[in-house]
Amino acid sequence: MTAFRRLDKGGRIDREKSVNFTYDGKSLGGFAGDTLASALLANGKTLTSRSFKYHRPRGIMSAGVEEPNGLFAINGNEPNIPATTVDLVEGLAAQSQNAWPSVDFDLMAVNSFAAPLFQTGFYYKTFMGPFKKSWMFYEPFIRRAAGIGKGSCEKDPDRYETAHEFCDVLVVGAGPAGLTTALVAGRSGARVVLVEQDLELGGQLLSETDRDFEMWRTTQVAELRSLANVTIRTRTTAQGLYDDNLVVLLQRHENHDAARGRPRQTLISLRSKAIIFATGAIERPLVFPNNDRPGVMLASALRTYLNRFAIVPLKRALIVTNNDTAYKTAFDLAEAGIAVTMADHRNVIPSDLLSRAAMLGMAMFPGTGIADVEGAKQVTRVQLAGNHSATIECDVLAMSGGWNPVVHLTSHSGIKPVYDDAIAAFVPGGYAKNHFGAGAVTGKFGFESVIKDGNAAGADAAKAAGFDKPATPVATIGAKDRAYKISPHWAPKTTGKGKAFVDFQSDVTVKDIRTAHDEGYVAVEHLKRYTTLGMGTDQGKTSNINAIGLMAELREMPISQAGTTTFRPPYTGLAVGAIAGRTVGLHFRPYRLSPLHDANKAHGATFIEAGLWMRAWYYAWAGSTPETAYIREMELVRNGVGIADISTLGKIDVQGPDAAEFLNRVYVNGFAKLPVGRARYGVMLSDDGVVLDDGTTTRIADIHYYTTTTTAQAGEVMSWFEYLLQTQWTDLKVHVTSLTDEWAGMAVSGPKSREALQLAFPDADVSNENLPYMGCLDVHLDGVRIRILRLSFSGELAYEVHVPAEYAGSLWEHVLKVAEPLGIRPYGLEALASLRIEKGHVAGLELDHRNTLDDLGLGKIAGKEKSYVGKELRFREALQAPDRWSLVGIELMEPDKKLRGGSILFSAGDEIKGHGRGYITSVTWSTELKKFIALGLYQGGLKHEGEDIICAFPLKNEQVKARIVSPHFIDREGARLNA
Amino acid sequence: MFKPYSALALAKHALSPDRPWPRAWNSPEPKSSYDAIVIGGGGHGLATAYYLAKNHGLTNVAVLERNYIGSGNVGRNTTIIRSNYMIDGNTQFFEHSLKLWEGLSHELNFNCMVSHRGQVVLAVSPAQLDTFARRGNIMRLNGIDAELLDRGQVMKLLPYLDYSKDARWPIYGGIIQERAGTVRHDAVAWGYARAADTLGVHIIENCEVTGFVMDGDKAVGVETSRGKILAGKIGIAVAGHSSHVAKMAGLRVPIETHVLQAFVTEPVKPMVDHVISWGAELFYLSQSDKGGMVFGGHIDGFNTYTQRGQFPRIQTVAECAVSLLPLMSKLRLLRHWGGVMDMTPDGSPFIGRTERPNLYFNGGWCYQGFKATPASGWTFAHTIAHDEEHELNRAYSLDRFEKGRELDEFGIGNWTYKQ
Amino acid sequence: MRIPCPHCGQRDVGEFRYGGDASKARPAHGTGDMKAWHDYYFLFDNPKGPHDEYWQHVLGCRQWFKLTRNTATNEIGEQP
Ligand SMILES: Cc1cc2nc3c(=O)[nH]c(=O)nc-3n(C[C@H](O)[C@H](O)[C@H](O)COP(=O)(O)OP(=O)(O)OC[C@H]3O[C@@H](n4cnc5c(N)ncnc54)[C@H](O)[C@@H]3O)c2cc1C
Numbered sequence A: 001m002t003a004f005r006r007l008d009k010g011g012r013i014d015r016e017k018s019v020n021f022t023y024d025g026k027s028l029g030g031f032a033g034d035t036l037a038s039a040l041l042a043n044g045k046t047l048t049s050r051s052f053k054y055h056r057p058r059g060i061m062s063a064g065v066e067e068p069n070g071l072f073a074i075n076g077n078e079p080n081i082p083a084t085t086v087d088l089v090e091g092l093a094a095q096s097q098n099a100w101p102s103v104d105f106d107l108m109a110v111n112s113f114a115a116p117l118f119q120t121g122f123y124y125k126t127f128m129g130p131f132k133k134s135w136m137f138y139e140p141f142i143r144r145a146a147g148i149g150k151g152s153c154e155k156d157p158d159r160y161e162t163a164h165e166f167c168d169v170l171v172v173g174a175g176p177a178g179l180t181t182a183l184v185a186g187r188s189g190a191r192v193v194l195v196e197q198d199l200e201l202g203g204q205l206l207s208e209t210d211r212d213f214e215m216w217r218t219t220q221v222a223e224l225r226s227l228a229n230v231t232i233r234t235r236t237t238a239q240g241l242y243d244d245n246l247v248v249l250l251q252r253h254e255n256h257d258a259a260r261g262r263p264r265q266t267l268i269s270l271r272s273k274a275i276i277f278a279t280g281a282i283e284r285p286l287v288f289p290n291n292d293r294p295g296v297m298l299a300s301a302l303r304t305y306l307n308r309f310a311i312v313p314l315k316r317a318l319i320v321t322n323n324d325t326a327y328k329t330a331f332d333l334a335e336a337g338i339a340v341t342m343a344d345h346r347n348v349i350p351s352d353l354l355s356r357a358a359m360l361g362m363a364m365f366p367g368t369g370i371a372d373v374e375g376a377k378q379v380t381r382v383q384l385a386g387n388h389s390a391t392i393e394c395d396v397l398a399m400s401g402g403w404n405p406v407v408h409l410t411s412h413s414g415i416k417p418v419y420d421d422a423i424a425a426f427v428p429g430g431y432a433k434n435h436f437g438a439g440a441v442t443g444k445f446g447f448e449s450v451i452k453d454g455n456a457a458g459a460d461a462a463k464a465a466g467f468d469k470p471a472t473p474v475a476t477i478g479a480k481d482r483a484y485k486i487s488p489h490w491a492p493k494t495t496g497k498g499k500a501f502v503d504f505q506s507d508v509t510v511k512d513i514r515t516a517h518d519e520g521y522v523a524v525e526h527l528k529r530y531t532t533l534g535m536g537t538d539q540g541k542t543s544n545i546n547a548i549g550l551m552a553e554l555r556e557m558p559i560s561q562a563g564t565t566t567f568r569p570p571y572t573g574l575a576v577g578a579i580a581g582r583t584v585g586l587h588f589r590p591y592r593l594s595p596l597h598d599a600n601k602a603h604g605a606t607f608i609e610a611g612l613w614m615r616a617w618y619y620a621w622a623g624s625t626p627e628t629a630y631i632r633e634m635e636l637v638r639n640g641v642g643i644a645d646i647s648t649l650g651k652i653d654v655q656g657p658d659a660a661e662f663l664n665r666v667y668v669n670g671f672a673k674l675p676v677g678r679a680r681y682g683v684m685l686s687d688d689g690v691v692l693d694d695g696t697t698t699r700i701a702d703i704h705y706y707t708t709t710t711t712a713q714a715g716e717v718m719s720w721f722e723y724l725l726q727t728q729w730t731d732l733k734v735h736v737t738s739l740t741d742e743w744a745g746m747a748v749s750g751p752k753s754r755e756a757l758q759l760a761f762p763d764a765d766v767s768n769e770n771l772p773y774m775g776c777l778d779v780h781l782d783g784v785r786i787r788i789l790r791l792s793f794s795g796e797l798a799y800e801v802h803v804p805a806e807y808a809g810s811l812w813e814h815v816l817k818v819a820e821p822l823g824i825r826p827y828g829l830e831a832l833a834s835l836r837i838e839k840g841h842v843a844g845l846e847l848d849h850r851n852t853l854d855d856l857g858l859g860k861i862a863g864k865e866k867s868y869v870g871k872e873l874r875f876r877e878a879l880q881a882p883d884r885w886s887l888v889g890i891e892l893m894e895p896d897k898k899l900r901g902g903s904i905l906f907s908a909g910d911e912i913k914g915h916g917r918g919y920i921t922s923v924t925w926s927t928e929l930k931k932f933i934a935l936g937l938y939q940g941g942l943k944h945e946g947e948d949i950i951c952a953f954p955l956k957n958e959q960v961k962a963r964i965v966s967p968h969f970i971d972r973e974g975a976r977l978n979a
Numbered sequence B: 001m002f003k004p005y006s007a008l009a010l011a012k013h014a015l016s017p018d019r020p021w022p023r024a025w026n027s028p029e030p031k032s033s034y035d036a037i038v039i040g041g042g043g044h045g046l047a048t049a050y051y052l053a054k055n056h057g058l059t060n061v062a063v064l065e066r067n068y069i070g071s072g073n074v075g076r077n078t079t080i081i082r083s084n085y086m087i088d089g090n091t092q093f094f095e096h097s098l099k100l101w102e103g104l105s106h107e108l109n110f111n112c113m114v115s116h117r118g119q120v121v122l123a124v125s126p127a128q129l130d131t132f133a134r135r136g137n138i139m140r141l142n143g144i145d146a147e148l149l150d151r152g153q154v155m156k157l158l159p160y161l162d163y164s165k166d167a168r169w170p171i172y173g174g175i176i177q178e179r180a181g182t183v184r185h186d187a188v189a190w191g192y193a194r195a196a197d198t199l200g201v202h203i204i205e206n207c208e209v210t211g212f213v214m215d216g217d218k219a220v221g222v223e224t225s226r227g228k229i230l231a232g233k234i235g236i237a238v239a240g241h242s243s244h245v246a247k248m249a250g251l252r253v254p255i256e257t258h259v260l261q262a263f264v265t266e267p268v269k270p271m272v273d274h275v276i277s278w279g280a281e282l283f284y285l286s287q288s289d290k291g292g293m294v295f296g297g298h299i300d301g302f303n304t305y306t307q308r309g310q311f312p313r314i315q316t317v318a319e320c321a322v323s324l325l326p327l328m329s330k331l332r333l334l335r336h337w338g339g340v341m342d343m344t345p346d347g348s349p350f351i352g353r354t355e356r357p358n359l360y361f362n363g364g365w366c367y368q369g370f371k372a373t374p375a376s377g378w379t380f381a382h383t384i385a386h387d388e389e390h391e392l393n394r395a396y397s398l399d400r401f402e403k404g405r406e407l408d409e410f411g412i413g414n415w416t417y418k419q
Numbered sequence C: 001m002r003i004p005c006p007h008c009g010q011r012d013v014g015e016f017r018y019g020g021d022a023s024k025a026r027p028a029h030g031t032g033d034m035k036a037w038h039d040y041y042f043l044f045d046n047p048k049g050p051h052d053e054y055w056q057h058v059l060g061c062r063q064w065f066k067l068t069r070n071t072a073t074n075e076i077g078e079q080p
């Protein structure tokens, strides 16, 4: 069965270029210039879909982005795509959705019989029993029934780009208003971007047959194309408007091809000085019983199919309207030889329309609407109601309930649309600065007035963008506008047995809206959320306003008081992949590589992600898994010498006459008296008195310090220093410069490290006397300045060697080569982190912004007399409580078991529940003690040294015995450090 | 008047469609005085009114909402509920909330679609898995369910995540709370409103509080867009507008208002059965019963009362979505929106008395106020009724920063300098 | 939203980091009691309207600066 056919001539399709596509696996043909929708109609596909809830047969209803019914899966991986928005291309595969076994014969249509149970809000009223969590039983069924199309779990084969653009005037929409404004603004010299979601420019004009219109259109388009300062983007939708005139555009590329690196879509962030909204209007359906049968269509859509795609109803069409515009469809159809019957809700119809209708031999029924529509799979007969109650046989029923200006984008700025009685629709409630409206969006529908307005809006926008030289206005065609007349008709008083749909996609009927009203869900948002009205993929473009009108009627108040709906971006569905662009997968976030990355690789490092960094985790020489390798690497450092990449440390150069004063303020301990050539460990607090970070600072010269931070806090600390210096302590003469990327660092650690350095820098005096613990030495090698700091994270005799990044690789190789006789090898992050546990140095897991100096056993280093950031709030009551959880060492007492990070600590006699007395932060196998040891925080801290505790890990049903010990597991006196 | 909801009632109604359902809640004119007033018809305000009536027998109560009920964050959030909290004070409070969620549909005779579908938090480093373990252990020690998952288990449970070499951060494992999940957010507002209304509470919409009526230090009533209303006790529960309303009573609170965005895609057949959160960057996603993917990330990062988000954040969130779940790439975003959130320095809320007698404060909910709704109402009602804190909200005092009693659940410190 | 950096001009908000209320006076270093610091650090006026605040052009020239923004509209600069 079919309701449509294609004419042999006419339309804008290119009959020379046929296009093959498949629909549910069957091959069909169309022409270049077709959309999937027009091609389906031309192929006689009237029933194309099933509705969401009741699985009612549905056909294509519109010719644009507002399409609620005709949704398809495209090419197997894109669900829910309106056929009206898909350009027909060779090889396109369209699949129908939400029906089983097929749309023609859908067993799920049984839902229709249970419809009375599925009254609106039914799921709020049931599925509660019999048990507390009974919803868990029902939910899977509900979920399976919901959801329309199917997504694909495969990786998206397509590629998306993002771009930024700037212009003086952006024009959204290329109908008569958009073309006019763009041209006027273009003539003024402004850089104009004109965007149009369609593949052709012209908007409504593309559905006109009048030669004058076409002449006008081609003339303006030709001039626009000739202007170098005008950029035209077709297939481009303005999706959203954001603060400060950012408009997000989505451009769909015609020749996308991932294999050749051609993107499918480009998301453009465009910033324009002025914006003109020429977004037009969308026709709204009329609401009457069974208004959803396949073959029921918007009147303007039918006209578009006729004039643009050369598709007509098989023989007979019935048109029902409450306004004048539907007559254009009627007249064009009649002229094409189709038998047209016209039902108009209005009793009084403009006489020019009546006489033209009579001339064309159309049957006219004034004061008449629709009582019912018959036809199981497509319209066959229509029952009229009102002044006339005839039954009309027809193939297609076209409807027009009036026009809704597309106020979406103007509303994104937060300006609510307002109701305009003259056109019975909402128009923009105003414009933000440098925003302008033109054409149908403002509620003006006549061509001449649109051009006139467009000329003004174009000039205003150009002026707002700084181009105030008057430009020649765009000529009109000198026709006479006829006044637009509408008498709103929101819904029939009764709907009898038939369902009268307001929201076609979400299957919301007049009755549902009445129910919502009865139950008090009368606020527009309540109505939408309770009935799911407007929540479908069409975002309610054809339904929202009808629903508001109906609700206002039920509440017996003017629409202006009933409220309006919120329009949220994006304007049409926007692929998440297109927003993300290429910042996904491997490119999701940058990889930060140490200057020694290649050297590490060459030496067999396995890397691990540490924040943005890739760090050498362990090296192949020591083993093939981290669990085994780190132990060998620890032994190397404890017994011989190892070298580790520590380039990720934050490095800040602090210079200026007040550098000492500055550091004195930010660190809890003093730096003013630090002698030149010496380094000192320092801790800084946030204003709230909690530890922010630690590191070492070396005095290079009187007014020059070199500070390191932890890897994790490098960015924070830098920004904090800048904040203090630039906004608070502006009197301090200090400059801070990040050297994190400019300098590399390597730790040379172990009892043989001095020998290694001596070999590496034969001319330098690295003796204990010349370079004592916490000493600093600048040396030169092949003319490169190298900074050696005698610092130790591992607790061994150790040095940090800092070198400009570009020489890091060569120096690393140099040290490894010359110290080879000492058995030097690289060691990685896992060993670094384990060695420091043995030594009792705190790191990231202990420095988690919850702990105070005292918690970490560092209270002693804070200057008593001196002031420092965080000093005042550090002494708040609870932060000084004696039983705070503070740093302890933990030794495992059960040799055959393990300690685990994240274990909760209890005193030996405690009941094992609640929050415990502390927890384990970091664990390692101690190569020195030959047992598992850990750092942790424990209530009362080292007051409990020597006590037995339980480490509970209920996630693995484990409890192990351990003991509180000093966190300094090795070399408490520091003999090794100072060796 | 009250007509219980049930399958049977639905069937009866289907047979006699002419007898309409009664209103879910009434729309009375405000009286000149009440025993107690709750400002804010969001989840917390409505729950408070319900528990005032239900638990404490206070029924001469009004909820004043400046717009329609549920117009704030209760109707804008990403609907995640869970009780994976490890700081003493938070753990018990949020678990109490989850327990109340479990019976809520029954209790309110309104199906809130409380879905215990399970929440999986994914770890992107071994160290992160340790911090998850600490959280999970605390949960288990407090009788709350939690399981640690290794990479293999995660792969089995969530086969559609990116486990390939293209993933920027590999997934090392995760932690799951089976009882966590999602709730139909609007139903929570409507369900509490209907149940409170049934007990005699006045739900008054389109009634904006514009000032307080003071008697010396004491709050004795409110000025509203619908006139002056006196009250014995007044509770503030206005979420993103906390500072604004508190200021009317001369209070300065540790709250800044930020916008958090949320996103929903077109509906598709079931693909994602859990709530998923990521350890790489703040990102969370679930598939609604209707089929749309509902997801979100961080706040935009500067204070604002506009309910509009900035585009860079939208891109960040989309990048997270596609990078973690490649299936998101082709799905189309249908709507995104913002809600104004009451952010506190430590990320934890306030429920308690204020320095003004008779005036009580509830706010500072940050990312987590939806899951807190039942317990928040429960404890706030207790505090209002008895003029003292319930043991579950004792930690949530407004002056806790003076004492150094921060409740820093995530160890990120003061958020104003972190983004 | 676009933020006017005093060095680089109008740039997208994504390049900046927010630094909080700039109308609060930080007690001079080494002065102020616990209460003063508490109020400075933990309490916010959080107005719905004009708000003085700090921003840093963190992905640009790294300058910290003050501006006034209306938190009800996000408009930056002096408004009538
Ligand atoms: C995008 C987003 C996602 C979120 N996701 C989650 C999540 O997944 N899980 C979770 O637990 N939490 C989440 N949250 C947080 C949660 O939604 C909120 O913390 C919570 O809803 C706040 O409590 P409420 O419901 O009472 O607030 P609201 O619903 O905002 O209620 C406050 C009410 O007060 C009214 N009001 C304000 N001023 C006045 C006045 N002067 N007079 C009268 N009335 C007034 C408002 O109109 C509003 O209705 C999210 C929040 C957002 C914005």
Ligand SMILES: [Zn+2]
Pocket (backbone or CB within 6 Å): C005, C006, C007, C008, C009, C057, C060, C061, C062, C063
């Ligand atoms: Zn700059």
